[in-house]
Amino acid sequence: MWRSFEVLYRPNFTSLLAWATWLTFIYLGYIMLILFMEIFAGPITDERKRIIGGIGIFLGIAFSGGNGAEFGALISSPYWHSTLSP
Numbered sequence: 001m002w003r004s005f006e007v008l009y010r011p012n013f014t015s016l017l018a019w020a021t022w023l024t025f026i027y028l029g030y031i032m033l034i035l036f037m038e039i040f041a042g043p044i045t046d047e048r049k050r051i052i053g054g055i056g057i058f059l060g061i062a063f064s065g066g067n068g069a070e071f072g073a074l075i076s077s078p079y080w081h082s083t084l085s086p
Contacts, residue, residue, distance in 0.1 A: 016070040023066040027059050 008025075011018040034052065037044060044052070 016066070016073055020066040020070045023059075023063045027063040030056060030059050 007015075007018050007021045011022065013019065034056070037052075
């Protein structure tokens, strides 16, 4: 079970799993930051909303693209469509 944390403290950025994991954590941190700003920081100006929204769109596309690339690579492997897969 503890091997699952290796992608966080010893990442291999040639692996799609590492990219998907790091993008998930970055996107989760972004969502938590936005939630914190909405609850505790008060009203947000239109300029800040535009900047925050642009960052959110970029992170959302990167997050979805990372997961899509990971699952696309898994599906394209012939061993996942045979009796050898668990």
